[in-house]
Amino acid sequence: MVAGLPSGTEVAHPALTIRANPLPLMVALLALAPVVSAASLKVSVAARDGRALAGAVVTVEPENTGFAPAPPVHAVMDQLNLAFVPRVLVVPVHSSVQFPNSDAVSHQVYSFSSARQFQLPLYRGKPYPPVRFDQAGVVTLGCNIHDNMLAYIVVTAAPYFGLADEHGEWTVDGLVNGRYRVRVWHPLLNEPEEPVRVIDVNADPVSAEFRLAKPLRPAPLDGKPRSWNY
Amino acid sequence: MELLKRIVIGCALLGVGPAFAAEWEMSLDLRVVGSDGRQSFLEDGQGKLRFDEDHQGIQLGRLRAALTQPLGEVFAAHVEASRWDDDDKNPVDLTEAYVEFRPYPRDGWRTRMRLGAFYPPMSLESRATGWETPYTITPSAISSWIGEEIRTIGLEAQLDWLGTRKGHDFDFQLTGAIFGWNDPAGTMLAKHGFALHDRQTTLFGRVGEVQSDPTKTKKELFHELDDRPGFYVGGQVRYLDRAVLNLLHYDNRADPTVRSDELRDMAWDTTFDAAALRIETAGEWTVLLQALDGRTIISPSRTLTWEFDSQSALLAKRLQRHLLGLRYDAFAVTMLGRPTGPGSEDGDAWTLAWSFEKDEHWRFAVEWLRVESNVPRRAVDLGETPFATESKLEFSARYSLHGRY
Numbered sequence: 072m073v074a075g076l077p078s079g080t081e082v083a084h085p086a087l088t089i090r091a092n093p094l095p096l097m098v099a100l101l102a103l104a105p106v107v108s109a110a111s112l113k114v115s116v117a118a119r120d121g122r123a124l125a126g127a128v129v130t131v132e133p134e135n136t137g138f139a140p141a142p143p144v145h146a147v148m149d150q151l152n153l154a155f156v157p158r159v160l161v162v163p164v165h166s167s168v169q170f171p172n173s174d175a176v177s178h179q180v181y182s183f184s185s186a187r188q189f190q191l192p193l194y195r196g197k198p199y200p201p202v203r204f205d206q207a208g209v210v211t212l213g214c215n216i217h218d219n220m221l222a223y224i225v226v227t228a229a230p231y232f233g234l235a236d237e238h239g240e241w242t243v244d245g246l247v248n249g250r251y252r253v254r255v256w257h258p259l260l261n262e263p264e265e266p267v268r269v270i271d272v273n274a275d276p277v278s279a280e281f282r283l284a285k286p287l288r289p290a291p292l293d294g295k296p297r298s299w300n301y
Numbered sequence: 302m303e304l305l306k307r308i309v310i311g312c313a314l315l316g317v318g319p320a321f322a323a324e325w326e327m328s329l330d331l332r333v334v335g336s337d338g339r340q341s342f343l344e345d346g347q348g349k350l351r352f353d354e355d356h357q358g359i360q361l362g363r364l365r366a367a368l369t370q371p372l373g374e375v376f377a378a379h380v381e382a383s384r385w386d387d388d389d390k391n392p393v394d395l396t397e398a399y400v401e402f403r404p405y406p407r408d409g410w411r412t413r414m415r416l417g418a419f420y421p422p423m424s425l426e427s428r429a430t431g432w433e434t435p436y437t438i439t440p441s442a443i444s445s446w447i448g449e450e451i452r453t454i455g456l457e458a459q460l461d462w463l464g465t466r467k468g469h470d471f472d473f474q475l476t477g478a479i480f481g482w483n484d485p486a487g488t489m490l491a492k493h494g495f496a497l498h499d500r501q502t503t504l505f506g507r508v509g510e511v512q513s514d515p516t517k518t519k520k521e522l523f524h525e526l527d528d529r530p531g532f533y534v535g536g537q538v539r540y541l542d543r544a545v546l547n548l549l550h551y552d553n554r555a556d557p558t559v560r561s562d563e564l565r566d567m568a569w570d571t572t573f574d575a576a577a578l579r580i581e582t583a584g585e586w587t588v589l590l591q592a593l594d595g596r597t598i599i600s601p602s603r604t605l606t607w608e609f610d611s612q613s614a615l616l617a618k619r620l621q622r623h624l625l626g627l628r629y630d631a632f633a634v635t636m637l638g639r640p641t642g643p644g645s646e647d648g649d650a651w652t653l654a655w656s657f658e659k660d661e662h663w664r665f666a667v668e669w670l671r672v673e674s675n676v677p678r679r680a681v682d683l684g685e686t687p688f689a690t691e692s693k694l695e696f697s698a699r700y701s702l703h704g705r706y
Contacts, residue, residue, distance in 0.1 A: 175705055177322075183407065183467070184467075190405050211468065213463065221465065221466075288541065289583060292543070292581055297703075298701065
């Protein structure tokens with residue numbers, strides 16, 4: 072059993088959702104490839120009860136300022152069966168995200184998060200150009216027609232990022248020796264302070280373990296029949 | 302005033318050139334009923350059930366058609382039409398028809414307005430399309446009464462604070478409305494008390510059969526008699542998508558001295574407070590508590606007052622496509638100063654239902670319901686025993702279609 076994720080939840084890495092332009096993906100993958108005497112860092116995230124926290128967003132950046140974010144990507148967040156797919160999307164800053172609506176009914180997507188405010192007036196299909204995200208932060212998305220639709224885009228300036236797998240683990244290879252700031256985020260996180268650790272990467276491999284102090288917030292309830300209004 | 306009512310409701314039917322496809326739904330709900338109910342309130346009896354002993358076997362539960370038509374970016378019209386298998390005034394009639402104005406939220410705040418005819422936002426139970434409850438076939442006594450006598454025909458405004466979209470755990474909502482054309486609301490409570498049924502009264506129809514006694518009310522509820530608008534105010538707090546608390550204060554502000562010869566009824570000055578709490582767990586359990594407390598007054602020559610209240614507790618468990626619901630209802634109506642007066646009663650009911658959503662088209666359900674009630678008027682008017690235990694076993698097969706054009 073994986074903590075924090077109700078069955079049916081889909082969490083996708085932007086690399087899995089790139090459809091328009093594969094070139095930045097290759098660039099991003101190349102950036103993660105081993106360099107000279109590089110180390111790997113394994114991050115594991117567990118809920119307070121010790122269960123793996125799948126889908127946790129992990130970002131890794133050098134402790135010193137002056138690093139470059141990962142190259143921007145073109146990602147897709149679809150709308151299907153009155154839900155955003157994926158529910159959590161992580162993209163580097165300056166990335167753009169397309170919001171097609173694959174449902175038969177119209178949606179109206181909005182965000183009033185400080186990292187990016189926008190709205191896409193009532194639509195079906197793919198009538199609008201992608202939305203660009205230039206500021207790091209968590210962008211919460213909703214639909215003005217269907218209040219149960221809720222999704223997040225995590226815009227990160229970190230050069231390395233990813234999503235914890237079903238074992239609550241995510242590994243980054245090719246880190247040059249040095250000190251790195253590792254952050255963890257999850258939509259159901261209820262921590263009093265953001266989980267962040269500074270890890271000294273000077274051997275290979277290095278691991279960083281996070282154990283949440285508070286129980287997760289309740290996960291959204293899924294799978295209601297179509298005839299239920301709300 | 303009747304013309305104005307039609308204009309208000311008619312607003313919902315007017316399109317301004319559909320730029321967006323309309324979404325439509327149709328459903329046919331057939332029932333097989335076994336019942337030992339007394340003569341139904343729908344046939345001027347004092348029975349608590351929609352299908353009484355004389356209405357068993359195959360019955361039409363509901364034939365329903367609904368249309369939602371977006372009108373530009375932020376307006377949408379919604380119309381609900383139904384046919385029930387009894388002798389209503391019109392073979393097909395509307396239960397709701399309104400235009401909704403839904404502007405884009407700004408910085409966590411959102412307003413919504415509805416103009417037309419619709420239900421006040423008080424039932425956390427009637428959450429399925431067509432204002433039906435998904436938990437049972439028959440809604441609670443409270444929702445049954447709302448469906449029977451209450452409709453907002455007017456203007457409603459809501460203000461939402463969407464905290465969950467700003468990283469918080471709570472959303473808040475305030476609602477206010479002014480309305481007319483609901484002055485007879487309360488007359489059915491004072492005639493037969495509460496009942497347990499899914500038969501919603503239509504906007505231009507009446508409660509069941511034509512009145513056999515030409516001196517008694519026509520049972521038409523959506524009329525304006527005193528030219529005094531009513532109002533309601535309410536609030537809602539939501540904790541994520543797990544818990545909802547809903548509060549409503551309703552007052553139709555009817556002038557209880559006004560009589561309509563045409564309707565053979567009074568304007569009933571009806572006010573009530575309603576509260577509902579719904580909690581849903583990760584294990585797919587639902588707990589739903591409802592309470593209603595109010596009174597209605599008429600003053601034909603002297604003032605007559607009825608007090609009414611009802612409480613309901615539902616426990617439901619969803620298991621994939623299956624839903625099991627168990628509900629208890631208690632209800633009472635008291636005519637002040639006349640414990641055996643019309644409408645006076647007290648009773649309670651148990652409902653056990655199982656439903657299965659086979660796919661997006663078929664839903665099957667079976668429900669057992671038993672209601673015990675003590676209605677002194679049964680002895681006075683009908684020569685029956687005042688105390689009655691009525692029960693029914695009902696099977697429902699519903700086929701739905703939806704699409705857009």
